Amino acid sequence: xxxxxxxxxxxxxxxxxxxxxxxxxxxxxxxxxxxxxxxxxxxxxxxxxxxxxxxxxxxxxxxxxxxxxxxxxxxxxxxxxxxxxxxxxxxxxxxxxxxxxxxxxxxxxxxxxxxxxxxxxxxxxxxxxxxxxxxxxxxxxxxxxxxxxxxxxxxxxxxxxxxxxxxxxxxxxxxxxxxxxxxxxxxxxxxxxxxxxxxxxxxxxxxxxxxxxxxxxxxxxxxxxxxxxxxxxxxxxxxxxxxxx
Numbered sequence: 001x002x003x004x005x006x007x008x009x010x011x012x013x014x015x016x017x018x019x020x021x022x023x024x025x026x027x028x029x030x031x032x033x034x035x036x037x038x039x040x041x042x043x044x045x046x047x048x049x050x051x052x053x054x055x056x057x058x059x060x061x062x063x064x065x066x067x068x069x070x071x072x073x074x075x076x077x078x079x080x081x082x083x084x085x086x087x088x089x090x091x092x093x094x095x096x097x098x099x100x101x102x103x104x105x106x107x108x109x110x111x112x113x114x115x116x117x118x119x120x121x122x123x124x125x126x127x128x129x130x131x132x133x134x135x136x137x138x139x140x141x142x143x144x145x146x147x148x149x150x151x152x153x154x155x156x157x158x159x160x161x162x163x164x165x166x167x168x169x170x171x172x173x174x175x176x177x178x179x180x181x182x183x184x185x186x187x188x189x190x191x192x193x194x195x196x197x198x199x200x201x202x203x204x205x206x207x208x209x210x211x212x213x214x215x216x217x218x219x220x221x222x223x224x225x226x227x228x229x230x231x232x233x234x235x236x237x238x239x240x241x242x243x244x245x
Contacts, residue, residue: 164204175231
């Protein structure tokens with residue numbers, strides 16, 4: 001498991017019919033992520049933290065060049081059993097580069113870390129560095145659970161010639177800003193119509209020529225949407241984006 005990486009992330013909002021056509025072409029270059037099912041699908045649910053004044057949200061809206069967010073990411077299964085493992089992530093953007101640090105922890109320990117109440121002594125040196133940063137943020141910014149974002153991801157990975165390339169399609173995009181418990185039974189609501197999808201192109205360096213050609217062929221336009229910000233805005237009754245087929 002990769003715990004640290006720097007990369008570029010390009011986001012697009014596309015309709016279901018574009019997704020279907022894109023995947024037909026993608027399968028000539030990429031394969032399904034083996035972490036998902038046979039078609040590369042898997043569910044994701046993330047609990048986002050923010051300060052009482054929504055500092056992380058505002059830094060994105062204001063276009064701050066250096067910004068970050070803290071979240072606990074889980075991968076629910078179809079089982080009725082609660083999720084017990086999670087990934088605490090601190091994700092930051094420096095200009096156009098995305099930097100992510102991950103720490104695998106049990107859900108109870110992840111919750112403790114995100115309020116600055118976790119004993120770091122048992123962590124490896126690499127995890128200790130990231131956990132110390134999260135602890136500092138938790139204590140100085142008084143972050144607290146703010147929003148849950150959930151979706152179904154279909155992921156594709158590059159060949160051995162493009163090992164850093166990853167393209168994902170996120171559908172059934174939902175949020176809630178109440179009952180912010182991991183494994184909670186509260187209902188999530190759509191922040192984007194079900195027929196729309198967020199596609200992300202993630203890469204370590206230059207975008208391959210064939211990817212550019214594919215994006216042009218399917219008329220994909222860049223969009224700087226943040227799922228977390230979209231959830232916050234939807235909860236406040238604000239329109240996020242105009243959807244046009």
